[in-house]
Amino acid sequence: YELPYELVGVYPGPRATPTISRGRVYFAAPSGLIGCLSAETGQPLWSVNVVEKYHGQGAEFGYSCSPTVVDGLVLLPVGGPGASMVALNAEDGREVWKSGDDSASYTPAYPIERDGRPLVVGYLQNALVICDRRDGRQLARFELSQGYDEHSAWPLYREPLLWISHPFKAGSILLEVPAFDEDSPVQRLSSVRRSPRMSNDILSSVLIGEHI
Secondary structure, eight states: OOOOOTTBBBBBBBOOOOETTEEEEEEEETTTTEEEEEEETTOOEEEEEEHHHHOOOOOTTTTOOOEETTTTTTEEEETTTEEEEEEEEETOOOOOEEEEEOOOOOOOOOOEEEEEEEEEEEEEESSEEEETTOOOOEEEEEEEEEEOOOOOSSEEEEETTEEEESSSOOOOOEEEEEOTTTTTEEEEEEEEESSSSOOOSSSSSOOBTTBO
């Protein structure tokens, strides 16, 4: 694919780390092209441009989300109408589900579990959402400040607590992920603690033992 990407002359080239899973390499280009190659031969297996297909919004500096591959799915924040979060089949790239209407940002999809239930976190432009990983149904959301919409750093999770760090010195928030009933309506995540420290503009923090 065409490599150069220079929005108003800055930030050239791709910036999403490829993902290796089961002998395949999954990559994301700044244009929104998601591709899958054979790790052994380099042969292209499938590709789809999610920004074009789903009319994605929210990644004005170029699509930057590394593909998250889990449970045979490629999970991606896309930010299109009806497609804020999208799951593609890891084998052939076909759509498995799409969910939500929020614009995306730069943070890759983040897989978690709550009481053994497979979930995925979308840290989007103005909302954090939690979806069922199996069908994409949105289970919970947390509204984010309209002034801090360039989220690039992965959250941290230790059941049932989810920690997110905002850019621009906006601090961090510790959220509690509830146990979800099968038929419960969309819940609002509750804030356990806020802190002015640990603001991450780009890089993700790491949880080691009890320390961030």
